[in-house]
Amino acid sequence: MSDNLEIDDIEDDIDDDDDDFIDIVPVIPEEPVIIFGFEINAVLFEMISGVVIFGLICQMTIVWFLTDKMSFSLGLLLGIIVAVGYTIHMWWSIGQYLYMGTHAPGLARKHMAIRYMVVALVLGAAAMINQLEFLAVVLGVLGIKVGAFMQPLLRKVIKRGNENG
Secondary structure (H helix, E strand, O other): OOHHHHHHHHHHHHHHHHHHHHHHHOOOOOOEEOOOOEEEOOHHHHHHHHHHHHHHHHHHHHHHHHHHHHHHHHHHHHHHHHHHHHHHHHHHHHHHOOHHHHHHHHHHHHHHHHHHHHHHHHHHHHHHOOOHHHHHHHHHHOOHHHHHHHHHHHHHHHHHHHHHH
């Protein structure tokens, strides 16, 4: 009977310390990037840079093949702005619930739903506005995916640039 009592005590201790499991996860602090006097998280800077570079590449290449250049440019700009906002909100929300413990999954779902709703509202509005090319807005919003894929490459380029200069 004493063995069962000891096991029950250990299980009670584990249940009481639900929030303590986060303490064992190693967090490696990123060295911030300083831009215009502001410290910005390095990964956030690389993601935003990837989104903006993708937007510039699309603007410089695709716009030459279109007749309505202004509509495409405005749509792409709106999509890139949404993608940058999405990236910043994702970074901020991850920082909010990183150390929350058991409440983190609910907050993560709530923030994800907010981001999806904003993107859906912007795409819905873009579909109704004739001055914007809808597919350009979609292309700009998808820039977040390209920015995520470009982030490791940009990290190497930035690190190499810091070592050389």
